[in-house]
Amino acid sequence: MPQPEPVMSALSQAGRRQRKKRDTRDALAREALRLFILQGYDNTTVDQITDEVDVSQRTFFRYFASKEDVVLSPITAIDEAFLATLEARPASENPLEAMCGSFRAVLEQVHRNELEGVDPILHMSVMQLIERTPGLLAQHLRRSERMEDQLVAVISRREGLDPKSDRRPRVIVATFGAIGRVTTRIWFLRAEGDQQSITAELKSSLDLLGPALFGNWRRDSDPLPEHP
Incomplete structure (x- = not known):
């Protein structure tokens, strides 16, 4: 049944207001990041x-709590997408498969x-900006700790486990997080390749x-270290 004209007009105006708000927020974030870089x-x-955006400070703080919030907001958006994607992964996947699949899916987005x-x-x-700015890096690491807690909760629900009595969810999340941090940090600092290459x-x-990490790292021919 067609909507009455006043209702359609109100919906159209509401849609325009939302688009304008999104455009203003995107413009502030884009210009802030450009200037930071x-x-x-x-x-x-x-x-x-x-x-740069021709708006007031009041408008800026309507969308962002601080300069720091501008920088970390894309990371927060990626984290939220990762959690939502992980929740929706097939139940047949083990935790590591589910997290890897979610990582690939979000990077593709x-x-x-x-x-x-x-x-x-x-x-x-x-x-790269976060890596070379101590205050931002500290906040990013604190945010990563909170993200790990959220991931533990999702993995525990998927597997039907109580993380208070079963440490496996926290161990697998910590392992995945550590590998993710090492991989992305090396990739970003190297500043080459595209976003798809990070999945590789x-x-x-x-x-x-596997054995490459948890086995004996010394070759049979390597001499044992001498202690004084």
């Missing part, structure tokens, strides 16, 4: 960001520019979760 995080002020709040062109530069890097690192 161009002149440094600490050297960029909120006034400079708002001047980023690569296709389908994840709201994440600019695939700026993403590598943002991660992760798989290569995960393949080490």
Whole structure:
């Protein structure tokens, strides 16, 4: 049944307002990240960001709590997408398979520019910015710890386990997280390759979760170290 004209008009106006809000938020994030990358995080002020977008400080703080929030917001968007994707993975997958599949799926969304709040062109530069800014890196690591707790909860629900009495969910999440951090940090610092190549890097690192990592690292011909 067709909607009355006043209802359609109200819905159209509401849609336009939402698009305008999203466009303003995206413009603020884009200009902030551009300035951070161009002149440094600490050297960029909120006034400079708002001047570029021609909005007030009040508008900036309507969308972001701080400059730090602007930088970490794409990471938060990726984390939320990862958790949602993990929840929806087939129950037949073991925890490691499910997390790897979710990682690949979310990276593909980023690569296709389908994840709201994440600019695939700026993403590598943002991660490099975080790595070289001590305050941002500290916040990023704290956020990673909270993310691990959320992942433990999801894996525990999937497997029907109580994480308080069964440590396996926390161990597998910590292992996956550590490998993910090592892989992405090396990849970002190297600053080469595309976003799809990072999945190959992760798989290569995960393949080490076997004799290559847990076996004897010394070759038979290697002499034992001498102790004083």
